[in-house]
Amino acid sequence: MTIKKSQSRREFLYRSSLAGGSLLLAGSPNLFAQSKSGNRIKSKGYAAVDTSGKLVPWEFERRPVGDDDVLIDIKYASICHSDIHQMKGHWGAQQYPQVPGHEIVGVVAAVGKNVTRFKVGDRAGVGCMVDSCLECESCKSNEEQYCPDTLFTYGYPDKRSPTGITQGGYSTNIVVRDHFVVHIPDNISFQQAAPLLCAGITTYSPILRADLKKGEKVGVAGIGGLGHMAIKLAVSKGADVYAFTTSPDKVEDILAFGAKEAIVVDDTKKLAPYRGKLDYMISTIPFEHDVSAYSAMVKPYGYFTYVGMPEKFEITVNNLGLAASRVNFNASLIGGMEETQEVVNYCADNNVLPKIQMIRAEQVNEAWKNVEAKKARYRYVIDSATI
Amino acid sequence: MTIKKSQSRREFLYRSSLAGGSLLLAGSPNLFAQSKSGNRIKSKGYAAVDTSGKLVPWEFERRPVGDDDVLIDIKYASICHSDIHQMKGHWGAQQYPQVPGHEIVGVVAAVGKNVTRFKVGDRAGVGCMVDSCLECESCKSNEEQYCPDTLFTYGYPDKRSPTGITQGGYSTNIVVRDHFVVHIPDNISFQQAAPLLCAGITTYSPILRADLKKGEKVGVAGIGGLGHMAIKLAVSKGADVYAFTTSPDKVEDILAFGAKEAIVVDDTKKLAPYRGKLDYMISTIPFEHDVSAYSAMVKPYGYFTYVGMPEKFEITVNNLGLAASRVNFNASLIGGMEETQEVVNYCADNNVLPKIQMIRAEQVNEAWKNVEAKKARYRYVIDSATI
Known part of the structure; x- marks a missing residue:
């Protein structure tokens, strides 16, 4: 650079x-x-x-x-x-x-x-x-x-x-x-x-980079504009998607988007059964939250991408949790213009629609x-x- | 898991x-x-x-x-x-x-x-x-x-x-x-x-995992018990080591340990010239600090390992900085017993001594x-x- x-x-x-x-x-x-x-x-x-x-x-x-x-x-x-x-x-x-x-x-x-x-x-x-x-x-x-x-x-x-x-x-x-x-x-x-x-390219870019294999378990946290596109994109790539939301009334939609499971996170304890189980995870949660609890759901040495942008851009990470999960934590900012054209074409061609x-x-x-x-x-x- | x-x-x-x-x-x-x-x-x-x-x-x-x-x-x-x-x-x-x-x-x-x-x-x-x-x-x-x-x-x-x-x-x-x-x-x-x-295995384990190539640029932040071992271990693997310290009087030692450069960080602005330059970086700083400023020195899509354990184990990360650097951030906790025996043997055999x-x-x-x-x-x- x-x-x-x-x-x-x-x-x-x-x-x-x-x-x-x-x-x-x-x-x-x-x-x-x-x-x-x-x-x-x-x-x-x-x-x-x-x-x-x-x-x-x-x-x-x-x-x-x-x-x-x-x-x-x-x-x-x-x-x-x-x-x-x-x-x-x-x-x-x-x-x-x-x-x-x-x-x-x-x-x-x-x-x-x-x-x-x-x-x-x-x-x-x-x-x-x-x-x-x-x-x-x-x-x-x-x-x-x-x-x-x-x-x-x-x-x-x-x-x-x-x-x-x-x-x-x-x-x-x-x-x-x-x-x-x-x-x-x-x-x-x-x-x-x-x-x-924005919602499309922001989720498409890291999902592409994650190079998902068919049947891999992908977590999506925060099911709003970005999250619902992340579900649809990962499903279109053949992944089994586990969607984590705080809104119980989104469950039906989430399953209709093709997710395998919709988990209502009214308490971070709800994440425990998934600890170390996911091949890849993307979080779109646009505010400060317990990131380590989410990233711990990724398999050891897997990747977790954060695309939410909280206030002051700051997130607090529990380093022991991060070490224990051995996750590679990264953030991602939209995507380049070539990829932006790609996501528009991909979604149009594959009927992946918001x-x-x-x-x-x-x-x-x-x-x-x-x-x-x-x-x-x-x-x-x-x-x-x-x- | x-x-x-x-x-x-x-x-x-x-x-x-x-x-x-x-x-x-x-x-x-x-x-x-x-x-x-x-x-x-x-x-x-x-x-x-x-x-x-x-x-x-x-x-x-x-x-x-x-x-x-x-x-x-x-x-x-x-x-x-x-x-x-x-x-x-x-x-x-x-x-x-x-x-x-x-x-x-x-x-x-x-x-x-x-x-x-x-x-x-x-x-x-x-x-x-x-x-x-x-x-x-x-x-x-x-x-x-x-x-x-x-x-x-x-x-x-x-x-x-x-x-x-x-x-x-x-x-x-x-x-x-x-x-x-x-x-x-x-x-x-x-x-x-x-x-x-502890100091040896904690730095050896992630350095091994980083799979350094000869001549690669490795950053080490925090030159205490762990950091000085990280320098010596990375040098022994053939890396060009850039050591970041807040103690000006450690510079002479750092160069004696084999580092290519010793950078005294009295202001995080001192990190700017190295932004995006390092192949890998390890931070041993045992207290809350501006992690994103350090991790931004790693090349896009490179890895940054944090082995310091600050109070409450918490670190605050600037998500925009993390996105901009495209770094894969991870933490590491000591190492397993097989690796612990390995680091002891390695250091004895290669004269990598604290x-x-x-x-x-x-x-x-x-x-x-x-x-x-x-x-x-x-x-x-x-x-x-x-x-």
Whole structure:
């Protein structure tokens, strides 16, 4: 990995996180000075204006379509728990107004002169990233999400943006560098493709890396937007899936998704019978929890991947539990663009589809409350026509 | 891994640790009722009597030598930071008086009738374990340390012990089941063999598992008793070792141990130039620290092993840092008996020897203070003749 000297936002985030901090203060006044006003794109969206977790309608401008850019008229955007975490400042201070949303699908409305991969009218999707350096070791190895300069879809300083930061997909349109746009094939609906752009890729990437063999026992903890996709993806790979949830009323759905067992964890003692039994496990639980109790279910020298992002990004691990289980614990952050295209194609071709609930834009605040109350079943999708 | 139904002490510890607790209350009144008084072995030692971290001379009795037991006249015992942690109650409440010490060497003084591996006069060593079930999957795979019934060398309930708990090696003798005694070869001194029984095996086991290739870059964090052995062992395997210490005055020693670089970490920023550069890393730091900052030095998809045991066994990990580094994080607990014999033989044959400081028994309290003040260079060895 190249150590970059630039004081990029991403580098700053990494350094902060490496230093144990979690400051996510986005934007600074001087960034605004360099933006230009010509050919800006008018957009409407739902934005957070403070840490309350309440979104309000907001009109704003996006940057002009550059030579390498794609303008997408957004048709649908789905709701990820991360949207709530970031807007509420759980991961650090934010600049407002800020439009969340990083599960975005729509139709290409314009392309820059260098763009060859897309043309007007193409079905297109955007996930958690909208730009990166494309030159570093991470970018070259198709892991743009680990580039020191990755520009995430909302809340990241972007001097080209009239608002100074990237603005997400709970909106009518978006301007994105072509490399960060994926094709949405015809054999999947826009609505069902949207959640694949974050929930899908975040679970697909580590599951692919786990190289599951047919009949292997795979644990999935936290059965929300990510977890229900993890179940479906692992089942599609031939695994026997053991799903761990705190919501008894999800059991029926879990079994319908193809899991072999649904375990209601009202007490971590419920995990004991599975200790050392699973070949691989993925946890999507988006808050601090007893990680060691879950990871101990993996067979000695197996792997446990954590994809949840709790407040301050911090998790406490019991080292004795970790030693006793001999588990290899790792975390994973979405996936690269090549893999993102792959998961969309895979899910379309194999009928691995998220279970969604359609909402109108004005229902977004109610939907967020439901997500926090574990009531989403399993992904809310906003119809952008209602913005 | 077999899930055992028995309410063993070990199982209890695991369950506590899995449940996030760390209660280590050793012994219970009914355990004493079953001990017998015939042929007990008189012993003298230095014991903790409370959480003060101060040891006092103490006379006590050990169990009679059973059919599968070996009685060892202790010649030397060395001081491990774990001794201090446990006596001070950092890992949970303790029963006192309790004699610490799990790096023990001496001469066999008696053997039970079933013992064939040892005879009176043999040079012998005892580490962190003195018994286990020998029947479970862990025991059968030479990982007795993960047996649900492992009896650790001090402070663990043992109904055969007149004091109700196991008593460690800061003493004149010890009675141990034969399987848990290793041979000390003639080509290593007793004094230098002692630290191998914990510091040696704890670092050797994960280093072996890391399967280092010649010239690979290995990081070692925390250069105390364990860390200095980790450097020497990795160097002996042909690795280029990068040693991270908070003590500037250890630099000269570290280079003498064969490390390629000694990095003084007075600020975690000092770690930045090494980010993503190391093939493997082992941390021996025995207290809560910014683990993610260290693990980020490992190359993407590499392995980081934590062998330190901080207070409450808890470490806080920055999940974003872990994701960004794509490291496989694991912990390791000593090693099995076969490996323990192996490390002793390996170090003797390859002249991989700890740097030790001899002390008399009455200096033990001063030595403990030095260990806590990072002043040990690098392992204190108690001459048992002075007890």
